[in-house]
Amino acid sequence: MARLTTHILDTAQGRPAANVRxxxxxxxxxxxxxxxxxxxxxxxxxxxxxxxDGDAIAVGPYELLFHMGDYFTLHYVGLADPSFLDQVPVRFAIAETGGHYHVPLLASPWAYSTYRGS
Structure with missing residues (x-):
């Protein structure tokens, strides 16, 4: 079934990032x-x-916007104010409507990366 999914990993603490907008x-x-x-x-x-999922998936460009600033403020003591990362945009494109696109975010207060997962 065609679908777009994501997840967020806090790489500095080695755990999933919960309650992130x-x-x-x-x-x-x-x-x-x-x-x-x-x-x-x-x-x-x-x-x-x-x-x-399903018919809602269309070919074209998209953006995921991860609001990481509040998460970092809650889980890290002594971060600079304002923090280095706040909103993290990830722009990607869907080329086939029948596939599974998984776009995870691996993040810390100082860096992030992404990839097309499965």
């Missing part, structure tokens, strides 16, 4: 964006359901 946008040709989902990660750092 995640927004999914469809990027528009005019430079704008359309909000498709606005939710929070669960205790496993995942969403309770796919961000998109």
């Amino acid at each position: 995640i927004q999914l946008f469809r990027l528009l040709a005019d430079g704008g964006r359309m909000l498709l989902a606005d939710l929070h990660s669960n205790q496993d750092g995942r969403t309770d359901e796919p961000l998109l």
Whole structure:
């Protein structure tokens, strides 16, 4: 089944990042964006359901916006104010509507990375 999923790992503490706000946008040709989902990660750092699935998946560009600043402030003592990372955008494209796209975020207060998972 076609679907888009994500999860967040706190690489500095070696655990999932829970209760992080995640927004999914469809990027528009005019430079704008359309909000498709606005939710929070669960205790496993995942969403309770796919961000998109089935017919909701369309070919084109998207953005996941991970609101990491509040999470870092809550879980780390002595961070600079403002913190180095706040909102982390990940832009990607869906090229086939029948596949599973998994876009995880591996993050610490000072760095992040992503990849296309399975």
